[in-house]
Amino acid sequence: MNTKVRLAVMNFLEFAVWGAYLTCMGNFLISAGMANELSWFYAIQGIVSIFMPTLMGIVADKWIQPQRLLGICHLFAGIFMLICWQMGYDALDQVSQQLAEHAGEVDFNPVYSNKGLFIVMYTLSVAFFMPTIALVNTSAFTILKNDGFDTVKDFPPIRVLGTVGFIATMWFVNCATLTDGSFFFTFDEAAGKFQYTNMQFFVSGLLSIVLFVYTFSLPQCKIIKKKTTSLMESFGLDAFRLFKSKQMAMFFVFSALLGMCLQVTNGYAGPFITSFQGSSDQTIAQSFAANNATLLTSISQVSEALCILMIPFFLKRFGIKIVMLMSLFAWVLRFGFFGIGNPAMPGVLFFILSCIVYGVAFDFFNVSGGIFVDQECASDIKASAQGLFMMMTNGLGATIGTLSAGAIVNNFCHQEGKFLVGEWQTCWFIFAAFALVVAVSFALVFNPDKNKK
Template sequence: MTPAIRIKLSTMMFLEFFIWGAWFVTMGTYLIHNLHATGEQNGTAYATQAFGAIIAPFVIGLIADKYFSAQKILGVLHLIGAGLLYYESTAPDFATFFPGILAYMIIYMPTLALVNSVSFKQMKDPSKDFPLVRVFGTLGWMVAGFAIGWLNWEQTGSLALTFKMAGGASLILGLLSFTLPDTPPGKKGQKTSIGDIMGLDSIGLLKKRSYLVFFLASVAICIPLAFYYNFTNPFLNEVGMKRAAAVQGLGQFSELFFMAAMPFFFVRLGVKKMLALGMLAWALRYVCFAYGDAGANYWMLIVGIVLHGICYDFFFVTGQIYTDRFAGERFKSAAQGFITLATYGLGMMIGYYMSGPIVDHWKTSATTHNWTTIWLIPGGIAVVVMIFFLLFFTDKKHTEEQPGLDIEEPSPGVEI
């Protein structure tokens, strides 16, 4: 890549995740305090991410891969997104807010794959070049959180401005996208089946017990993960943490550190221990939240946030590596799409819809909750998932290194 292209791609990644981080982290606090939403409504709003994750493969598979250049679709989606985000900042109540955020997540989630496609097209060696570009996405998310904390929007009730800030960034990225290197459709003129789009060609991998256990654990662990996404910021603000959105940025610092350290741990621990430690970290995080406070136990809140690196990297990144190795060359792309659809789609959706009623049930007043009990529930779920995984998962390299060789040919899907 030329320096100019590298700068453009890095800027693209920075803005892509700045946009998401600018409103997603604090949306729960905004809904509860500004729009007086219930916990159930809060969970429903966050569930739009899951709907977007389910629909995204169809946008990519039916449009980006076949008809239009990726950078042009990226530009159009972000320009539309800029208008929707501004609209969200003016919504007077939840009933008005929800349709807008649903529409926004349906068009935003496909852009996560599009920025990857645009990047990979320009790279001779993605394994070396992509991390150096993708890291700017993490920085963008962190800068958004620090900006919200520095501007003190949480304490002053000004979180509607987060949507305007994100909308402005979306407008900039939308315009920038049309200047990005051309990324033409890779499957123009080819027939595509529903099975191809959803990764269903890899469903035969579930015939292997190890992968079935991993798959079920992956879906199940996303249930407690949903509690973290939609209620951590409201919780931290309720217990009195100052500039909570900025402090939550420590989780991204942790993610960067453990991402860099993963090769060291992977060689020494192996797949099973890495995945189990990721699940254990989720349980420990919620214990820290359950008993942490803004006083003497403030350190527990910090530990809970910093554990994000182990929670995410040890489970999700290790799981992606395991899926790539287990599926073999024939099924690896389909398997990655299928596990993403199942976790960020099905698993997260269950978690979002479950978390809201639980938070509402343990409400102690108009503005307070019994957070100890609330956080111990997802913590308990994580422990159960970890025990199930440890009892039934085996990583038998000598028998399952290339399981795709004895998987029956999938039946053809409906061609699009």
């Protein structure tokens, strides 16, 4: 099989695992009586990303080939996610029982007795999954270079298949329904839809196991051995020397600031759009968008796929600073359009616009940033450096951003039945204002070497 095709399949499976639950998990948590913990479930991804990607990057640089470590991580991530799937049945059963006992009225605050264990299993799954994003990049860059390919030109089309995988599982869990033992697809509201149930975890866990098996077919990424000359190198921490460079230090700081935006819409776009089902305006409540939030937000990933293909042109034409600046201003529009729109016409057009600009918002920093890090660091610390980039964006940044967003949403919104309702518009405008401040600061402060190719 062609090298690029093999790497494309790897990326497809990698992000299909994530897409199965990332944008729709909030709907399940609300249904299972864990709405108050919603922000923590997304923050957990950031917390583990503070240390796990860097730790696994060190292991991949010094002891285990990155493609092998990728498979091992997915094996454990898949096992723990399948345990979450099994425990999810208990959560939904307990909530349903309490609803029945109280004639449909319940406060929805902690009703799941095994919630703590469920969170532990989810945390362990995420702890092994998050490093795989950096490991996929490291494996792809190494294999491409070993075969004589240009990473700037050839990596983006491969990465597109990752977004396609993300979209595929988003659509699947949006439409797939399991009711009374029967499996079918529907766009209509149904209690058995995967996007509202624990079945999304089953899809994710199963795909992780599949990717674990697939990694055995990938080419080797041989570890570059070198004689250690310092204590930092002995412990595999020499990637942190990148902070000695003012340019790289500023890059990582702004990576963290942008990371604060990453999980906000993943965590709250679904519950926000779904909450319109409780509107007194039946045109809004029964709209296609309100009842298919996961499908609507998948437009974001379609845009992402298209934008990845534009990265080589924009990087060569405008350079890393302008490309990343485009990303930051796109986040302003991403949040602002959510604040303006609603699921009915013409308001739904703003939701669609928000999803379209997401491609620029996500790709022009995350994917371009990965390429930038690969070009700026030495070959013996590439995996560690990618892990460091992940730590700053999906670790520190995402953790602080998700918990801050959760505090804002909990302040302006409250739960009524299975919906989060309140002053959502205020929340989105606060997020947009933050992104604007970061964008202006980045334009004034970050000045990369323009003469370096």
